[in-house]
Amino acid sequence: MTFRPVLAAAALLALAACAQEAAPVVAPAPAPAPQAQAPAPAPAERPRALPIFFEPWSADIGPQAQAALDEAAERVRAAPNARLLVVGYASPRGSGEANALLSQLRARKVYDALVAAGVPAAKLRRTSRGPTPGMEDLESRRVEVRVDEAAPARRR
Structure with missing residues (x-):
């Protein structure tokens, strides 16, 4: 008796054993009961901080950054008590x-752009945090414009 016929017979027996097992029958899940339509969720609150991103080793404000600056200026005009904190970061x-x-230069450029967009300097405060440890990519090359509707403005 050679090894090949024994191996072939074992394979056939294994296949036959698998074929004899019945597949479990799964009943379909019942359809959910009809419910009254849930009320629409409340509109999401606008984020309190708008990130403005920069290219590596640059403080130039690009078109996307300008759109975020325009939104920040709109928020201040829409809320008379709103104040903005401009925080610069770097890689x-x-x-x-x-x-x-x-990071200081980036914060200054954003601050100046907001003033040019009509935001009163008295409603702005700026600071910088320098390098952002642990962040190597785009998120480290940013300025955050934080909206604080309750805080008094301090100029720096």
Whole structure:
């Protein structure tokens, strides 16, 4: 007796055993009972911070950044008590001093653009945080424009 016929017989027996097992019968799930239509969800609250992103080693405001600046200016005009905090960030790549200066420059550029868009300087405050440890990509190269409708404005 050779090894091949034994192997073939074992394979056939295994297939036959599988074929004899009946597949479990699963009943279809019952249709859900009709319900009254749920009320529409409340409109999502606008985010409190608008990110403005920059290219690496740049403080130039591009078209997408300008759209975010326009939205921030609109929010301030729509809410008389609204104040904006402009916070600059930078990537951790490169020297810490260069990134600290770049985050300051980015915050200053956004601050100036908001003033040019008609936001009173008295409603703005700006600061910078420098490099963002742990963030290497686009999210580290940003300025956040934070809307605070209750805080008094301080100019810096």
